[in-house]
Amino acid sequence: MEMIRVNLSSNSYNIYIDKGLLERLGDTLVKEKAPCKTLLITDKNIEKVYGSIVTETLKRNKFDVRLVALKPGEEQKTLETALTLYDACFDHKLDRNSLIVALGGGVVGDISGFVAATFMRGIPFIQIPTSLLAQVDSSIGGKVAVNHPRGKNMIGSFYQPKAVFIDTETLSTLPAPELVAGLVEVIKYGVIKDAELFEYIEKSFYDILQLNHHALLKIIATSCQIKAHVVEEDEKEKHLRAILNYGHTIGHAIETITNYKKYRHGEAVAIGMLYAAKIAIDMGLTDNTIFERQFSLIKRLGLPLHTGLKPEGIVKILYADKKVIAGRLRFILPTKIGEVIISDQVTEEILYRVLSKPL
Ligand code: ADP
Ligand code: ZN
Numbered sequence: 001m002e003m004i005r006v007n008l009s010s011n012s013y014n015i016y017i018d019k020g021l022l023e024r025l026g027d028t029l030v031k032e033k034a035p036c037k038t039l040l041i042t043d044k045n046i047e048k049v050y051g052s053i054v055t056e057t058l059k060r061n062k063f064d065v066r067l068v069a070l071k072p073g074e075e076q077k078t079l080e081t082a083l084t085l086y087d088a089c090f091d092h093k094l095d096r097n098s099l100i101v102a103l104g105g106g107v108v109g110d111i112s113g114f115v116a117a118t119f120m121r122g123i124p125f126i127q128i129p130t131s132l133l134a135q136v137d138s139s140i141g142g143k144v145a146v147n148h149p150r151g152k153n154m155i156g157s158f159y160q161p162k163a164v165f166i167d168t169e170t171l172s173t174l175p176a177p178e179l180v181a182g183l184v185e186v187i188k189y190g191v192i193k194d195a196e197l198f199e200y201i202e203k204s205f206y207d208i209l210q211l212n213h214h215a216l217l218k219i220i221a222t223s224c225q226i227k228a229h230v231v232e233e234d235e236k237e238k239h240l241r242a243i244l245n246y247g248h249t250i251g252h253a254i255e256t257i258t259n260y261k262k263y264r265h266g267e268a269v270a271i272g273m274l275y276a277a278k279i280a281i282d283m284g285l286t287d288n289t290i291f292e293r294q295f296s297l298i299k300r301l302g303l304p305l306h307t308g309l310k311p312e313g314i315v316k317i318l319y320a321d322k323k324v325i326a327g328r329l330r331f332i333l334p335t336k337i338g339e340v341i342i343s344d345q346v347t348e349e350i351l352y353r354v355l356s357k358p359l
Helices: 021-029 044-060 079-091 106-121 132-138 168-173 176-193 195-203 205-209 213-233 240-245 248-257 265-282 289-300 311-320 348-355
Strands: 002-006 013-018 037-043 064-070 099-104 125-129 143-148 151-158 163-167 331-336 339-343
Touching: 002 213, 013 021, 013 213, 021 044, 021 125, 021 163, 021 168, 037 044, 037 079, 037 106, 044 064, 044 099, 064 079, 064 106, 079 106, 079 143, 099 106, 106 125, 106 132, 106 143, 106 151, 125 132, 132 176, 132 213, 163 168, 163 213, 168 213, 176 195, 176 213, 176 240, 176 265, 176 289, 176 331, 176 339, 195 205, 195 213, 195 289, 205 213, 213 240, 240 248, 240 331, 240 339, 248 265, 248 311, 248 331, 265 289, 265 331, 265 348, 289 331, 311 348
Parallel strands: 013 163, 037 064, 037 099, 099 125, 125 163
Antiparallel strands: 002 013, 143 151, 331 339
């Protein structure tokens, strides 16, 4: 078992990563939290495969557990759903010392964390992320939220879990397109911070796709470590944390224009990373190999590379974004594999030049 410590003074916590961890969850959890009333929140897809395994291990360890399964999907991440979850908290008589367990992908993690952060001004919660995206990204860092009709993740907070439990075996039931989209964030960590991780993905490509345990352990643990370090340096997203947004500036614009329907998050980010690399090359910050190596990995993953979107549309969304500071866009640009800079030097002219050519 790998254990990664996220050091955030009084909000510090451990991330446990292992194969088959789910069946032994209760045994590891009692080291972190005494048995108590527990609300286990999941979605119906995940309930089918893992609901009873997790309930059993918690019960065996004397946790008084009740399970609530939401409909799957981002549309459920609303205040209305949160209200039904508060009802479940009241019905099961949760108090300040109780526990909320989030078992699922990013949607379940975000809304469960939001409910945990707000019920009685905050009760303990743990994350058991079951999608690769949630394992390497959304379950770490303490961002919890629900969507508002006027914007995604607009109602939320920073609220750290008491612990995160990652079972690599859960990926065996994750639909392949979800796995591949999650891998994009792992590639992102390689580009922003870790050339060795990037090379490892290139070399162990098939081991990863075949869900070889050692390969998964390596990429998940390394990604968690990188995200943990960045979050430790910058818990509330002031500056350094921005580097995690590599590929996300254009990625978000693509998601917004297509109403979050056409592309999975990772798919949009993959396109965003490739354009960010092209921008860096256009500005003379780096050479073509930085693009070629990312392009080759993303192509091997079979991700869509053609958006058919007009540069005007993307540029308009970029300038409407809340991250524009004094009329300037902020981009994370790679200078070599493993290193990025934060730049406000990307002009409209550069954007049009780069975005008007296919990848
Ligand atoms: P993400 O984790 O990508 O942010 P979701 O929480 O919506 O987003 O999860 C993506 C989809 O994958 C959902 O339909 C969810 O039910 C499903 N899912 C997540 N983890 C697993 C798993 N381990 N096995 C099967 N399906 C899963
Ligand atoms: Zn992302």
